[in-house]
Amino acid sequence: MTEVKEREVAIVPPKDHTPVVRSLDPSDFPTPTSRDEEFRFTPMSRLHNLHQGNVTATGSMALAVNKVAGSSFEIAGAKSTDRIGFTDKIAAGAWSQLEAVSTLTIEANQNLSESVVVSIVGSGDVAFGQLDINVEKFASAVVIVDHIGAATYAGNIDINVADGGAVTVVSLQDWDASAVHLAQHRITLGKDASVKHVSVTLGGDVVRILPSVHYAAPGGQAELIGLYFAGAGQHTEHRLFVDHSEANCRSNVVYKGALDGEDAHTVWVGDVLIRANAIGTDTYEINRNLVLSGGGRADSVPNLEIETGEIVGAGHASTTGRFDDEQLFYLQSRGINEEEARKLVLRGFFEDLLGQIAVPEINDRVRDSIEARLGGRI
Amino acid sequence: MSVLVIKGLTVEVTTEDGPKEILRGVDLTVKAGEIHALMGPNGSGKSTLAYAIAGHPKYTITGGQVSLDGQDVLEMSVDERARAGLFLAMQYPVEVPGVSISNFLRTSITAIRGEAPNLRHWIKELKESMAGLQIDPQFAERNVNEGFSGGERKRTEILQMELINPKIAVLDETDSGLDVDALRVVSEGINRVCAKGETGVLLITHFTRILKYVKPDFVHVFYDGRIVREGGPELADDIEANGYAQYVTA
Numbered sequence: 001m002t003e004v005k006e007r008e009v010a011i012v013p014p015k016d017h018t019p020v021v022r023s024l025d026p027s028d029f030p031t032p033t034s035r036d037e038e039f040r041f042t043p044m045s046r047l048h049n050l051h052q053g054n055v056t057a058t059g060s061m062a063l064a065v066n067k068v069a070g071s072s073f074e075i076a077g078a079k080s081t082d083r084i085g086f087t088d089k090i091a092a093g094a095w096s097q098l099e100a101v102s103t104l105t106i107e108a109n110q111n112l113s114e115s116v117v118v119s120i121v122g123s124g125d126v127a128f129g130q131l132d133i134n135v136e137k138f139a140s141a142v143v144i145v146d147h148i149g150a151a152t153y154a155g156n157i158d159i160n161v162a163d164g165g166a167v168t169v170v171s172l173q174d175w176d177a178s179a180v181h182l183a184q185h186r187i188t189l190g191k192d193a194s195v196k197h198v199s200v201t202l203g204g205d206v207v208r209i210l211p212s213v214h215y216a217a218p219g220g221q222a223e224l225i226g227l228y229f230a231g232a233g234q235h236t237e238h239r240l241f242v243d244h245s246e247a248n249c250r251s252n253v254v255y256k257g258a259l260d261g262e263d264a265h266t267v268w269v270g271d272v273l274i275r276a277n278a279i280g281t282d283t284y285e286i287n288r289n290l291v292l293s294g295g296g297r298a299d300s301v302p303n304l305e306i307e308t309g310e311i312v313g314a315g316h317a318s319t320t321g322r323f324d325d326e327q328l329f330y331l332q333s334r335g336i337n338e339e340e341a342r343k344l345v346l347r348g349f350f351e352d353l354l355g356q357i358a359v360p361e362i363n364d365r366v367r368d369s370i371e372a373r374l375g376g377r378i
Numbered sequence: 379m380s381v382l383v384i385k386g387l388t389v390e391v392t393t394e395d396g397p398k399e400i401l402r403g404v405d406l407t408v409k410a411g412e413i414h415a416l417m418g419p420n421g422s423g424k425s426t427l428a429y430a431i432a433g434h435p436k437y438t439i440t441g442g443q444v445s446l447d448g449q450d451v452l453e454m455s456v457d458e459r460a461r462a463g464l465f466l467a468m469q470y471p472v473e474v475p476g477v478s479i480s481n482f483l484r485t486s487i488t489a490i491r492g493e494a495p496n497l498r499h500w501i502k503e504l505k506e507s508m509a510g511l512q513i514d515p516q517f518a519e520r521n522v523n524e525g526f527s528g529g530e531r532k533r534t535e536i537l538q539m540e541l542i543n544p545k546i547a548v549l550d551e552t553d554s555g556l557d558v559d560a561l562r563v564v565s566e567g568i569n570r571v572c573a574k575g576e577t578g579v580l581l582i583t584h585f586t587r588i589l590k591y592v593k594p595d596f597v598h599v600f601y602d603g604r605i606v607r608e609g610g611p612e613l614a615d616d617i618e619a620n621g622y623a624q625y626v627t628a
């Protein structure tokens with residue numbers, strides 16, 4: 001019933017991992033096609049041309065944030081070019097089109113008592129966004145970025161955690177069925193800084209999120225968690241890159257996804273690179289998929305590249321299971337109807353992950369949204 | 379008093395070479411309070427009968443009737459049958475990853491009783507039943523049948539039977555794979571349910587071992603897709619001593 005892939009991990013000689021192009025200017029990039037490795041699973045024809053890097057906005061997203069002591073929010077700040085270049089045309093295109101940058105700052109030494117909720121609401125437009133989340137030294141916070149409504153949206157998030165800072169960022173993609181959402185989430189960790197990055201993707205026609213972690217100093221810790229649910233015809237893609245370039249850093253990746261309905265397609269690619277100088281690295285990544293019904297397809301590609309043997313640990317795993325007719329029959333034979341049976345299995349599948357996310361205020365929301373979407377009712 | 383009536387039931391399965399008839403006209407009546415043993419050689423169609431009663435989609439009913447208290451069972455979906463009072467303890471209980479026993483049982487009981495049980499009563503009820511069947515309380519948090527040994531699965535089937543308290547229970551080789559102590563514990567569980575007099579039992583078995591504990595009122599010999607002989611408990615001893623060959627020409 002379950003197919004498990006565990007690949008051998010071998011130490012490889014160091015090579016140059018500098019991206020071919022790093023730029024804020026979309027014209028510096030060739031237009032991506034499905035022949036490119038990074039886009040080989042992506043339905044290019046459904047991106048509303050965002051990959052051309054020159055689509056203009058027809059409107060904007062409505063942004064709102066709650067006031068939490070110890071934090072500040074600048075909704076439309078200046079677009080300084082003092083920013084590290086993006087690695088693809090979509091992200092650079094978004095940057096070139098947008099007019100202002102929104103910045104959430106968690107002030108130094110502040111330990112926020114409640115979650116900051118940034119809501120990003122679309123009303124059917126083509127829109128672009130750049131959200132910076134700056135966690136200053138020794139600050140800690142939980143930030144929820146809540147994407148809802150409908151939009152064709154390329155919106156990047158840069159998360160900078162200064163020395164000793166700790167942040168949980170939950171990005172909820174709870175879109176209406178028509179939404180197209182493409183985003184890079186770039187995380188930079190200072191000395192002994194930690195991040196728990198959570199991507200929850202439930203709705204939208206195409207959602208493609210690229211979280212990446214860059215360690216700027218030793219001692220950083222990254223936990224990357226993902227939960228996704230793709231209904232009939234939906235394409236949900238997460239591509240992660242964890243770049244262990246510093247000593248004694250840790251990363252742990254857990255992504256779980258469920259597919260329900262015909263032509264549901266999910267993609268998870270987890271690239272982890274342990275560079276030659278990143279001694280003492282400890283990393284593990286796992287992706288689990290559950291096909292609940294229909295002919296959905298879950299692509300899962302763990303990728304671990306190790307250039308030094310002086311590490312604490314490195315591993316990866318990937319499984320895809322199917323809720324089969326025998327399991328359904330068993331549950332039904334105990335009086336549970338088909339819809340309830342799927343809910344039961346789905347709830348069980350995600351329960352431990354919600355526990356790991358440990359942001360109680362999103363639990364019911366996520367559970368309810370998934371159950372409403374189950375069986376293709378949204 | 380509940381009664382399950384099976385009349386002239388014929389069932390086929392789809393195989394690579396087309397449909398294959400497995401049941402060739404089964405007649406059987408099981409009433410609440412009665413224990414019927416069904417014995418027959420491997421491949422004679424006993425599990426097919428059990429699955430057909432429960433409504434497994436793999437089996438196609440080509441003729442005959444099944445009714446429970448006058449209601450047409452064959453018209454019902456699998457879960458409707460369970461809610462109507464039919465229970466099947468499976469020969470090979472299925473693993474359901476991710477779903478804990480406690481969650482599963484609560485959902486099942488809620489569906490069958492039509493309302494969620496009072497939580498405090500429910501926990502007590504579950505604990506008592508588990509203790510009665512000598513199931514470690516920690517099993518409540520394990521996933522349904524995942525990694526359970528054969529015997530553990532069978533105990534868990536009877537746990538479900540006891541909690542559900544069905545009108546008619548079909549137990550498909552519940553005794554196979556049980557050690558001597560487990561056989562006694564499981565038999566006692568079956569007898570506890572029977573003692574209430576509300577449940578009729580169809581016990582499919584290969585061995586008279588279990589019939590020392592669970593005393594059948596009737597024994598049916600199953601051969602080549604139909605019942606070829608009926609009698610009392612003495613029939614079971616006869617089978618054990620002389621095998622099925624004597625019924626081949628029957």
Ligand SMILES: Nc1ncnc2c1ncn2[C@@H]1O[C@H](COP(=O)(O)OP(=O)(O)OP(=O)(O)O)[C@@H](O)[C@H]1O
Pocket residue numbers: 391392393394398400418419420421422423424425426427469
């Ligand atoms: N899909 C199928 N294709 C071909 N034959 C099948 C199929 N399903 C069931 N059968 C056959 O139906 C017959 C009856 O099987 P069943 O499982 O009902 O037997 P049983 O009496 O329960 O046997 P056992 O005592 O071994 O449990 C067997 O010969 C089996 O091979």
Ligand SMILES: [Mg+2]
Pocket residue numbers: 424425426469550551
């Ligand atoms: Mg059988």
